[in-house]
Amino acid sequence: xxxxxxxxxxxxxxxxxxxxxxxxxxxxxxxxxxxxxxxxxxxxxxxxxxxxxxxxxxxxxxxxxxxxxxxxxxxxxxxxxxxxxxxxxxxxxxxxxxxxxxxxxxxxxxxxxxxxxxxxxxxxxxxxxxxxxxxxxxxxxxxxxxxxxxxxxxxxxxxxxxxxxxxxxxxxxxxxxxxxxxxxxxxxxxxxxxxxxxxxxxxxxxxxxxxxxxxxxxxxxxxxxxxxxxxxxxxxxxxxxxxxxxxxxxxxxxxxxxxxxxxxxxxxxxxxxxxxxxxxxxxxxxxxxxxxxxxxxxxxxxxxxxxxxxxxxxxxxxxxxxxxxxxxxxxxxxxxxxxxxxxxxxxxxxxxxxxxxxxxxxxxxxxxxxxxxxxxxxxxxxxxxxxxxxxxxxxxxxxxxxxxxxxxxxxxxxxxxxxxxxxxxxxxxxxxxxxxxxxxxxxxxxxxxxxxxxxxxxxxxxxxxxxxxxxxxxxxxxxxxxxxxxxxxxxx
Numbered sequence: 001x002x003x004x005x006x007x008x009x010x011x012x013x014x015x016x017x018x019x020x021x022x023x024x025x026x027x028x029x030x031x032x033x034x035x036x037x038x039x040x041x042x043x044x045x046x047x048x049x050x051x052x053x054x055x056x057x058x059x060x061x062x063x064x065x066x067x068x069x070x071x072x073x074x075x076x077x078x079x080x081x082x083x084x085x086x087x088x089x090x091x092x093x094x095x096x097x098x099x100x101x102x103x104x105x106x107x108x109x110x111x112x113x114x115x116x117x118x119x120x121x122x123x124x125x126x127x128x129x130x131x132x133x134x135x136x137x138x139x140x141x142x143x144x145x146x147x148x149x150x151x152x153x154x155x156x157x158x159x160x161x162x163x164x165x166x167x168x169x170x171x172x173x174x175x176x177x178x179x180x181x182x183x184x185x186x187x188x189x190x191x192x193x194x195x196x197x198x199x200x201x202x203x204x205x206x207x208x209x210x211x212x213x214x215x216x217x218x219x220x221x222x223x224x225x226x227x228x229x230x231x232x233x234x235x236x237x238x239x240x241x242x243x244x245x246x247x248x249x250x251x252x253x254x255x256x257x258x259x260x261x262x263x264x265x266x267x268x269x270x271x272x273x274x275x276x277x278x279x280x281x282x283x284x285x286x287x288x289x290x291x292x293x294x295x296x297x298x299x300x301x302x303x304x305x306x307x308x309x310x311x312x313x314x315x316x317x318x319x320x321x322x323x324x325x326x327x328x329x330x331x332x333x334x335x336x337x338x339x340x341x342x343x344x345x346x347x348x349x350x351x352x353x354x355x356x357x358x359x360x361x362x363x364x365x366x367x368x369x370x371x372x373x374x375x376x377x378x379x380x381x382x383x384x385x386x387x388x389x390x391x392x393x394x395x396x397x398x399x400x401x402x403x404x405x406x407x408x409x410x411x412x413x414x415x416x417x418x419x420x421x422x423x424x425x426x427x428x429x430x431x432x433x434x435x436x437x438x439x440x441x442x443x444x445x446x447x448x449x450x451x452x453x454x455x456x457x458x459x460x461x462x463x464x465x466x467x468x469x470x471x472x473x474x475x476x477x478x479x480x481x482x483x484x485x486x487x488x489x490x491x492x
Contacts, residue, residue: 008035018325031263041079044090078108088127096134124161172205209251226261256460314441318344319463323455327360335374336363337452390489400486419475434482
């Protein structure tokens, strides 16, 4: 049994994981990360691909590799590969060249096996022959640890062909309960791999990213829950596994409850898992707008929604912090952070995916906000660019009040509010000026907010931040120099 597990992350766009290596190093230390897996190739192309951010991303990759010892992490380079869809020889030669150019000693072949990307035995054999020959020509073969990251439950995948040179297997597991019991699957496949490939190191990969799924004809958006993260780590530790990886940094960083569930994990028995229940259909544009619910059962469709006490109304709106590493363009980006949350919520209610690569910085730039503070006019305009219509409200025109907020939440719509932050006594920050938040729920005593101004190990507390109604009443009405009448934006 391993009570301490070395945790790692696959990364895709490293430049979106942190603005610079110093910030990245801080997150690595704070979260106890021991392995970073950098994407360096995509099929027969170098990665990052040529484009606006290519130079910056390549600089960060080189700095991370150079600073690995200082940061106390192992660095792997990984390549996304596409079976016979792209010439296996070109893919292998490209990956070998990247390994050589970057001076890597650990490399992962991330094998796609979805429709259109199928690996055949012949293609896998040709890829590995080309890769090993190229590494040998570079003088790297003997000192390079190769790994294959494969879909564990894909029975047609030609794993044996890759194991001619790969010493490490990184099978990836879905955490979704729709695939069956996670504990059972982990135990079964790990033991099967240990028996069949006793000379290989097994490093499980948890696929914790959000994904559109279909169950019983209904489409819904799934993402991992903290209890599933705990179950994955607990089972791995129970099996004596010392290294695990997660897919991926960007996806998990978007949901701070998952990030800190991984960072703060300690060996303990997971709580009993509730059996999966019927998934809630995602409402599309052609259907009626969903109303808020007063009860919630954790399911794949419910994702990380907390259990709602009787009499409480809560909307599960994706949370983004303005203190995240992808929100550095402006110090005054609480407004864009709230719009980013609304964009995610709007996409999900329409049966679409929350765009993983859209950052708060992207929204801030699109809004034309520099270092100055944002206003409702700018936020309304930038929301429209993402096909989200917001309308003004104030006390005179539309009775911007707690009653208005409750009415909107009852109709299933969060409310973007401008508040005087100093009246929220349990806030984390000592900032006490004008601030944008999202109202996402309420009960008899409290207004529940997604407040973007939470950071560090407490960042996840910004989602579902509870404020006494009397404090919130003061916050929306006593604007001081920040506003003369209550202001907000309503979703239409």
